Amino acid sequence: VVPDRKRILDVGEDALVTAVITRYGALPEHVLIGPGDDAAVLDIPGQVVASTDTLVEGYDFRRDWSSARDVGIKTAAQNLADIAAMGARPLALLVSLAAPGDLPSRWATELAEGLDDECRRAGAAVVGGDVSQATEIVITGSALGVLSGRPVLRSGARPGDGVALAGTTGPSGAGLALLTAGVATGDDAMLAELVRAHLAPRPPYPAGVAARIAGAHAMIDTSDGLLRDAGRIAASSAVSIDLDPVALTPGDALRHAAAVLHAGHAGMDWVLSGGEDHALLACFPPGTALPPPFRPVGRVLPVDLDHDHDPHTQVLVEGRPWTGVTGWTHFSR
Amino acid sequence: VVPDRKRILDVGEDALVTAVITRYGALPEHVLIGPGDDAAVLDIPGQVVASTDTLVEGYDFRRDWSSARDVGIKTAAQNLADIAAMGARPLALLVSLAAPGDLPSRWATELAEGLDDECRRAGAAVVGGDVSQATEIVITGSALGVLSGRPVLRSGARPGDGVALAGTTGPSGAGLALLTAGVATGDDAMLAELVRAHLAPRPPYPAGVAARIAGAHAMIDTSDGLLRDAGRIAASSAVSIDLDPVALTPGDALRHAAAVLHAGHAGMDWVLSGGEDHALLACFPPGTALPPPFRPVGRVLPVDLDHDHDPHTQVLVEGRPWTGVTGWTHFSR
Numbered sequence: 001v002v003p004d005r006k007r008i009l010d011v012g013e014d015a016l017v018t019a020v021i022t023r024y025g026a027l028p029e030h031v032l033i034g035p036g037d038d039a040a041v042l043d044i045p046g047q048v049v050a051s052t053d054t055l056v057e058g059y060d061f062r063r064d065w066s067s068a069r070d071v072g073i074k075t076a077a078q079n080l081a082d083i084a085a086m087g088a089r090p091l092a093l094l095v096s097l098a099a100p101g102d103l104p105s106r107w108a109t110e111l112a113e114g115l116d117d118e119c120r121r122a123g124a125a126v127v128g129g130d131v132s133q134a135t136e137i138v139i140t141g142s143a144l145g146v147l148s149g150r151p152v153l154r155s156g157a158r159p160g161d162g163v164a165l166a167g168t169t170g171p172s173g174a175g176l177a178l179l180t181a182g183v184a185t186g187d188d189a190m191l192a193e194l195v196r197a198h199l200a201p202r203p204p205y206p207a208g209v210a211a212r213i214a215g216a217h218a219m220i221d222t223s224d225g226l227l228r229d230a231g232r233i234a235a236s237s238a239v240s241i242d243l244d245p246v247a248l249t250p251g252d253a254l255r256h257a258a259a260v261l262h263a264g265h266a267g268m269d270w271v272l273s274g275g276e277d278h279a280l281l282a283c284f285p286p287g288t289a290l291p292p293p294f295r296p297v298g299r300v301l302p303v304d305l306d307h308d309h310d311p312h313t314q315v316l317v318e319g320r321p322w323t324g325v326t327g328w329t330h331f332s333r
Numbered sequence: 334v335v336p337d338r339k340r341i342l343d344v345g346e347d348a349l350v351t352a353v354i355t356r357y358g359a360l361p362e363h364v365l366i367g368p369g370d371d372a373a374v375l376d377i378p379g380q381v382v383a384s385t386d387t388l389v390e391g392y393d394f395r396r397d398w399s400s401a402r403d404v405g406i407k408t409a410a411q412n413l414a415d416i417a418a419m420g421a422r423p424l425a426l427l428v429s430l431a432a433p434g435d436l437p438s439r440w441a442t443e444l445a446e447g448l449d450d451e452c453r454r455a456g457a458a459v460v461g462g463d464v465s466q467a468t469e470i471v472i473t474g475s476a477l478g479v480l481s482g483r484p485v486l487r488s489g490a491r492p493g494d495g496v497a498l499a500g501t502t503g504p505s506g507a508g509l510a511l512l513t514a515g516v517a518t519g520d521d522a523m524l525a526e527l528v529r530a531h532l533a534p535r536p537p538y539p540a541g542v543a544a545r546i547a548g549a550h551a552m553i554d555t556s557d558g559l560l561r562d563a564g565r566i567a568a569s570s571a572v573s574i575d576l577d578p579v580a581l582t583p584g585d586a587l588r589h590a591a592a593v594l595h596a597g598h599a600g601m602d603w604v605l606s607g608g609e610d611h612a613l614l615a616c617f618p619p620g621t622a623l624p625p626p627f628r629p630v631g632r633v634l635p636v637d638l639d640h641d642h643d644p645h646t647q648v649l650v651e652g653r654p655w656t657g658v659t660g661w662t663h664f665s666r
Contacts, residue, residue: 032380033484037569038418038554039384039476041484047365048381050460051372052427052475056467085371094385096473127383134389135469140429142385142475143372151366151374221371236370 008108008131009101016105016131023112024126030091031127040127042092042144049145051082057137065179066199068107072114073200074276075141078223080122081203081278083145085221087152087212090124090205092144098134111139114200122205152211157218157237157283163298164290166207166280169226170250170267171197173274174257181261190253191260203278210291211282219282225273227315227322229281230298234314237283242316243298248272269324272317341441341464342434349438349464356445357459363424364460373460375425375477382478384415386556390470398512399532401440405447406533407609408474411556413455414536414611416478418554420485420545423457423538425477431467444472447533455538485544490551490570490616496631497623499540499613502559503583503600504530506607507590514594523586524593536611543624544615552615558606560648560655562614563631567647570616575649576631581605602657605650 008016017036027034033041055061055078061071080090095115097108108131115126124143175198178191185191203221211219218237222229226248230241250258250267258267283300284290303314315322341349350369360367366374388394388411394404413423428448430441441464448459457476508531511524518524536554544552551570555562559581563574583591583600591600616633617623636647648655 033419033486037484037486037488038415038552039382039421039478041419041480042381042383044377044381048375048377048477049372050375050425050427050475050477052429052461052473053463054429054431054465054471054473056431056465056471058468059466082371086366086374088372092383094383094475096385096387096475098387098389098471098473128385130386130473132387132389132471133392134471135391136467138387138389138431138465138467138471138473140385140387140431140463140471140473140475142383142427142429142473144381144383144477145372147374151370153366153370155370219371 006105007102008099008105011105013131016108019105019109020112020129023109024116025120028125031125035126035128040092042127044091044144044146047147049083049086049088049147049151050142051079052140052142053078053082054138054140068110069114070199071139072111073118075139076115076118077201077203077278079141079143080119080124080205081221083143084203084205084208085219085280086147087208087216087219088145088147089209090122090143090145092124092127093119094128094142095126096130096132096140098132098138100135101133103137121202149212152216152219152282154218154220154233154236157233157239157300159239159300159302160286161217161283161300162286162288162296163241163243163281163283163300164294165297166204166294167277169222169277169279170254170270170274172201172276173270174254174267175199177261178257183260190256194253194257198276201276201278204280204293207280207291207293211280211294214284214288214291216282216284219280222277222279222281224275226281227272230315233281233283238303240301240303240314240316241298242301242319245318247295247297265324272322273324339438340435341432341438344438346464349441352438352442353445353462356442357449358453361458364458368459368461373425375460377424377477377479380480382416382419382421382480382484383475384412385473385475386411386415387471387473401443402447403532404472405444406451408472409448409451410534410536410611412474412476413451413457413538414554416476417536417538417541418552418613419480420541420549420552421478421480422542423455423476423478425457425460426452427461427475428459429463429473431465431471433468434466436470454535482545485549485552485615487551487553487566487569490566490572490633492572492633492635493619494550494616494633495619495621495629496574496576496614496616496633497627498630499537499627500610502555502610502612503587503603503607505534505609506603507587507600508532510594511590516593523589527586527590531609534609534611537613537626540613540624540626544613544627547617547621547624549615549617552613555610555612555614557608559614560605563648566614566616571636573634573636573647573649574631575634575652578651580628580630598657605655606657
């Protein structure tokens with residue numbers, strides 16, 4: 001089969017939208033009207049949770065590193081994880097693609113396949129979208145979910161709570177470091193898995209609802225690094241968070257990658273500061289039986305009055321401020 | 334007061350988000366959790382209607398023509414009009430801003446003011462967003478609304494229906510032509526109004542719900558030109574649409590602009606083919622008392638079997654295919 005290398009400029013807007021829509025599987029029951037009209041119509045039996053997140057070529061992905069399918073998975077994962085982080089169940093995704101006219105239409109349809117794949121893994125579906133012409137590729141997802149009961153906010157953590165993590169932090173940052181260094185993963189399955197974690201993260205969505213049901217006081221999706229995102233809970237809740245370095249000890253793959261890259265931190269900087277893992281970090285009342293796959297990684301303390309109120313200093317590692325990198329930020333030089 | 338000319342790169346992501354959020358007014362009752370957490374939480378008493386639409390600098394707006402406030406109004410209008418076009422009431426908007434790091438932070442906060450202003454006019458509110466770094470400005474809105482009863486789709490028009498328009502088509506296209514030609518509107522209120530219609534459209538949102546209640550069979554938001562959008566109803570419904578050129582006679586301002594620009598069409602090309610007016614075009618059963626501000630502009634016919642099924646030929650003007658421009662398309666050279 002000869003790949004379709006027609007440019008989206010030549011395919012035209014309406015035909016492109018039709019080609020993309022055919023890549024989406026059958027619509028779940030809660031989607032009353034799917035893509036193709038002015039808007040989608042959904043039956044959402046509960047409160048509606050909504051969030052939006054954007055990926056920009058060159059900043060958030062590179063076409064020489066990521067397949068279009070990877071970018072689709074990452075777009076869906078980033079957005080749907082925000083729904084899970086409220087204690088809600090993801091249901092739907094809207095996707096806007098702005099791209100140069102010379103983008104192969106095959107890239108757009110493979111993007112759609114990745115979006116669809118990750119949406120289905122989360123129990124959601126792509127319900128609508130938009131295409132526009134632009135100089136660089138910018139993809140914005142907007143996710144919708146359903147919530148029964150109270151949302152789990154960033155602001156509810158209380159001193160005494162246990163801090164727990166569903167998923168792992170570090171693999172995405174390590175994968176990015178490997179890609180940046182140009183390390184060929186070859187037959188090395190551990191390295192390849194770290195690169196996959198960066199290119200196509202697969203968040204533990206059901207852990208979001210499970211955390212809410214178990215009574216989580218606060219939760220966040222770790223998109224910008226564990227320290228930075230824990231800092232957001234700490235700042236919103238006016239508490240300190242003390243992370244346990246033993247519980248966060250880098251696994252074999254991270255230590256192996258650190259060795260390959262001659263990184264002196266043995267993987268710990270990736271665990272604490274690497275972005276885009278989309279694990280769920282939650283604070284539970286003391287004595288809570290943690291729902292799987294949550295595992296304890298720290299505890300919530302009163303704000304340490306010896307420190308100022310800069311959120312970065314409200315997260316400690318074994319009682320001390322961490323002196324390494326403190327997370328990935330947009331708008332950095 | 335010295336304007337804040339700090340670049341968003343220097344302000345930083347978290348501070349920028351905080352600065353933007355403060356520009357939004359008080360949240361309406363249906364917004365349980367607004368901007369600032371992983372996602373917003375809404376109480377939507379009915380079916381949920383959702384749509385997304387993107388504006389790209391250089392393609393959809395120019396910073397030398399539009400103020401940031403204008404771009405905010407246009408972003409909100411484009412998105413919220415899609416909700417109205419389903420017969421639904423707009424409730425909420427998510428907004429993602431991708432922008433170069435040297436964008437003045439004042440531009441972002443003024444954008445937020447425009448978004449907030451148009452949302453409030455529609456009965457909605459900005460409930461969340463995202464900022465990313467990019468080479469050019471790309472703004473994606475995602476609108477949510479509430480629907481009671483059946484959505485008004487593009488596919489429901491039937492032969493015999495009357496075709497009606499709420500709002501006007503043409504002003505935005507004329508405004509764009511004036512801007513492109515570099516005509517200074519000066520004290521000419523008619524020309525200035527056309528330019529305003531292009532830069533900051535103000536769709537007739539309540540007409541969407543009114544059309545549904547009056548029993549509209551089909552509806553669409555005129556974003557890409559009357560002929561092209563009527564063609565989408567025609568294609569989806571497998572009907573022809575015959576537009577009445579007398580009912581669509583260009584008004585004084587359009588004729589004036591055509592004279593100033595020495596355009597031979599006396600404004601009619603803008604009425605039929607100009608984009609971005611965000612009027613609502615609907616098809617009503619015969620004999621329907623049209624809810625204001627709808628006025629009759631044509632009728633629905635069976636598909637003319639002498640023509641092929643190219644949607645563009647399914648829209649006629651006074652029984653004949655229109656030979657002028659047929660609407661604005663993305664991905665055009």
